[in-house]
Amino acid sequence: MGLIFWPRPRKIIDYELDGPLTSQQPLDIYSLSHYSHGVIFFLLLGLFIKSKTHIIVLGLILEVFWEWIENTSFIIDKYRSNSRYKTYHGDSLINIFGDILFALIGLVSTAYYPVASIYIALMLELLLIPFDASLLSLSLGSLL
Secondary structure (H helix, E strand, C coil): CCCCCCCCCCCCEECCCCCCCCCCCCEECCHHHHHHHHHHHHHHHCCCCCCHHHHHHHHHHHHHHHHHHHCCHHHHHHHHCCHHHCCCCCCCHHHHHHHHHHHHHHHHHHHHCHHHHHHHHHHHHHHHHHHCCCHHHHHHHCCC
């Protein structure tokens, strides 16, 4: 998968939607949609598993799997077929860690504050729609 760790120039956050450093810095606008992953994973896994710790661990495993799939050449090519993501060439390792961190925050916050976490996820998704950076527009809209 030839991922680089953290390219230069190094920043903490990159705001571009489809620039040369998009998905290369620890955080970008797309990191916010990973909070929703954590919320969704917790709620779905909670239907079958009662232990919060087990749900969080399994949710983290699912998020790592998501990141692995998202960075395969097949999925990268699917994103690039959308004119909005022409320069996308996959995530850097530091960006993958940032995305996993946001999913972990979603998992843990849902474990302890489920209603507030659902509202936060809905608010983030609504705020990200105009940028095509929401979970729905990225995962469903771009990939299907």
